[in-house]
Amino acid sequence: MTSVVPAAPPGIATGVTRLATALAVIALVWLGLLPRLGAWAPVAGHIRRMEEGRINTAAMVYTELERLPLRPDWIGDELALWRLPTLSREHR
Amino acid sequence: MPAPHRGWHEDSAAILVGGLLVALALAVGWLWRPLTGADSRAEHPKGWPNPLAASINKPQTWDASPAAAFVDRKGKPVTMAILLGLGWIVAVSAAGAWLRGQRVTGVLPGAVLLALLGGLAYLLAAQKVIHFYNLEYPLWALLVGLVIGNTVGVPRWLAPALQGEYLIKTGLVLFGAEVLFSRLLELGLPGLLTSWVVTPIVLVVTYLFGVHALKIPSKSLCMVISADMSVCGVSAAIATGAACRAKKEELSLAIGLSLAFTALMMVAMPPFIREMGIDPIVGGAWLGGTIDATGAVAAAGEILGRDLGDKRPAEVATTVKMIQNSMIGLIAFAVAVYWSGWVDRGASPLRRSLAAEAWLRFPKFILGFVAASIVCSWLFTRGAGPALWVDGAIDGFTGRLRGWLFCVGFVCMGLQTVFRELAPVFVSGRPLVLYVLGQALNLALSLAMASLTFGWLFRQGGGP
Numbered sequence: 001m002t003s004v005v006p007a008a009p010p011g012i013a014t015g016v017t018r019l020a021t022a023l024a025v026i027a028l029v030w031l032g033l034l035p036r037l038g039a040w041a042p043v044a045g046h047i048r049r050m051e052e053g054r055i056n057t058a059a060m061v062y063t064e065l066e067r068l069p070l071r072p073d074w075i076g077d078e079l080a081l082w083r084l085p086t087l088s089r090e091h092r
Numbered sequence: 093m094p095a096p097h098r099g100w101h102e103d104s105a106a107i108l109v110g111g112l113l114v115a116l117a118l119a120v121g122w123l124w125r126p127l128t129g130a131d132s133r134a135e136h137p138k139g140w141p142n143p144l145a146a147s148i149n150k151p152q153t154w155d156a157s158p159a160a161a162f163v164d165r166k167g168k169p170v171t172m173a174i175l176l177g178l179g180w181i182v183a184v185s186a187a188g189a190w191l192r193g194q195r196v197t198g199v200l201p202g203a204v205l206l207a208l209l210g211g212l213a214y215l216l217a218a219q220k221v222i223h224f225y226n227l228e229y230p231l232w233a234l235l236v237g238l239v240i241g242n243t244v245g246v247p248r249w250l251a252p253a254l255q256g257e258y259l260i261k262t263g264l265v266l267f268g269a270e271v272l273f274s275r276l277l278e279l280g281l282p283g284l285l286t287s288w289v290v291t292p293i294v295l296v297v298t299y300l301f302g303v304h305a306l307k308i309p310s311k312s313l314c315m316v317i318s319a320d321m322s323v324c325g326v327s328a329a330i331a332t333g334a335a336c337r338a339k340k341e342e343l344s345l346a347i348g349l350s351l352a353f354t355a356l357m358m359v360a361m362p363p364f365i366r367e368m369g370i371d372p373i374v375g376g377a378w379l380g381g382t383i384d385a386t387g388a389v390a391a392a393g394e395i396l397g398r399d400l401g402d403k404r405p406a407e408v409a410t411t412v413k414m415i416q417n418s419m420i421g422l423i424a425f426a427v428a429v430y431w432s433g434w435v436d437r438g439a440s441p442l443r444r445s446l447a448a449e450a451w452l453r454f455p456k457f458i459l460g461f462v463a464a465s466i467v468c469s470w471l472f473t474r475g476a477g478p479a480l481w482v483d484g485a486i487d488g489f490t491g492r493l494r495g496w497l498f499c500v501g502f503v504c505m506g507l508q509t510v511f512r513e514l515a516p517v518f519v520s521g522r523p524l525v526l527y528v529l530g531q532a533l534n535l536a537l538s539l540a541m542a543s544l545t546f547g548w549l550f551r552q553g554g555g556p
């Protein structure tokens with residue numbers, strides 16, 4: 001990843017004003033808009049389901065999930081993991 | 093980024109620091125191993141408790157008041173662990189600066205500010221709507237950096253601390269510990285075929301389509317988009333982006349595309365599977381093979397499972413995604429070899445052997461990533477106890493620190509990005525076309541393979 005430090009924007013006062021404006025917008029969205037959106041029934045329902053199921057929806061990799069996805073107990077009943085299931089082929 | 097080279101190269105520094113941190117987590121885990129039930133997954137579902145976990149945490153989910161982010165689900169305050177986590181970031185930054193020959197005192201103030209900005213990004217990502225729709229922290233870390241860099245700019249005293257590439261590479265070495273080869277076998281041949289046949293095909297075809305058919309000028313952009321779409325989203329984008337030296341604007345674009353489509357697919361795919369009457373196990377495998385982000389796969393599996401009253405889709409979906417997660421090491425390694433041996437060399441004639449040419453350009457930090465993966469994979473296969481030892485070290489320390497390192501690394505990238513540099517990447521629209529067409533291929537091939545393997549070929553009793 002290449003990198004460049006951006007040139008300083010023109011005028012400190014202008015920069016501070018722009019930063020303050022951006023922070024105000026962020027505060028408005030995160031403290032005002034998103035909580036209201038979160039209270040909207042479809043979104044609230046989704047959040048409630050995820051919380052009840054203890055799903056870490058923001059997990060980047062499997063190690064961040066609340067429950068490690070290990071081989072399910074039932075899998076051997078449904079799938080032949082390392083061979084073609086002879087019986088089922090005859091069945092077919 | 094200023095790049096003084098009086099000391100170690102940043103790749104070597106990342107390998108050393110990352111390697112020491114993995115060793116520290118394992119050593120502490122071993123010294124404080126449980127006296128009873130050390131082999132019991134039922135007693136320690138996420139591995140042996142690691143005392144280092146008390147030294148690092150991140151803001152928790154919050155709804156209307158950010159104050160809730162400093163208390164965990166059990167009502168326990170996490171402020172101290174968050175502050176100590178910031179301390180780890182400052183320590184890793186200082187170690188990197190020292191190894192690379194920079195003046196540590198010149199880096200410290202900036203490292204503290206960057207750690208705080210990383211905390212702000214994590215706080216933004218922890219808002220419940222953002223969190224539960226999988227809009228992951230890299231997006232907000234980039235936003236925080238972009239806002240500051242493009243308004244007040246980067247003050248001179250902060251510039252020496254902008255070690256984004258070093259922080260991300262150190263995070264990738266830590267990430268290596270999470271890439272455990274034995275996880276690849278969790279679903280046997282159906283899992284292997286669904287992941288190992290479809291994923292490389294989609295990756296290579298999408299990349300070639302972007303380069304040759306869409307004629308996107310940047311090969312690294314094509315590779316990063318292809319990897320994040322076909323493998324596992326942001327984590328794959330970070331790993332392959334570092335392996336092929338993608339520009340930060342390209343990585344930002346790929347991550348933005350991935351997160352946008354992930355949120356969409358997470359919501360749209362479960363009802364589609366239900367309405368089409370697709371077998372739940374096949375549907376779960378399809379979710380796991382196509383939705384980019386792991387958390388979104390878990391969410392979609394949960395939605396589908398609840399709708400059908402069946403826990404199997406969620407379990408299959410997350411396990412298939414875990415298998416894809418475990419492919420990142422090999423894919424990043426292969427991309428690094430291809431890039432250093434062929435792409436970077438371009439049409440210039442060989443002045444030494446191909447291997448020597450490739451080695452010169454090879455991003456050496458990948459070796460640390462692969463070494464951490466091999467060591468932890470080997471330990472993991474030593475029995476139930478060692479497996480829990482590795483899981484505990486990852487869950488309690490290396491995984492958390494890796495997240496912080498990526499987060500602060502993305503803040504650095506945002507600070508160093510000028511809005512107008514993003515424009516040429518966005519305006520053509522071709523990256524979007526590449527992502528959409530690649531994802532369409534991914535959806536079709538994954539469904540075909542999941543139906544073949546999970547639905548018919550390996551299905552006991554002749555299938556659904």
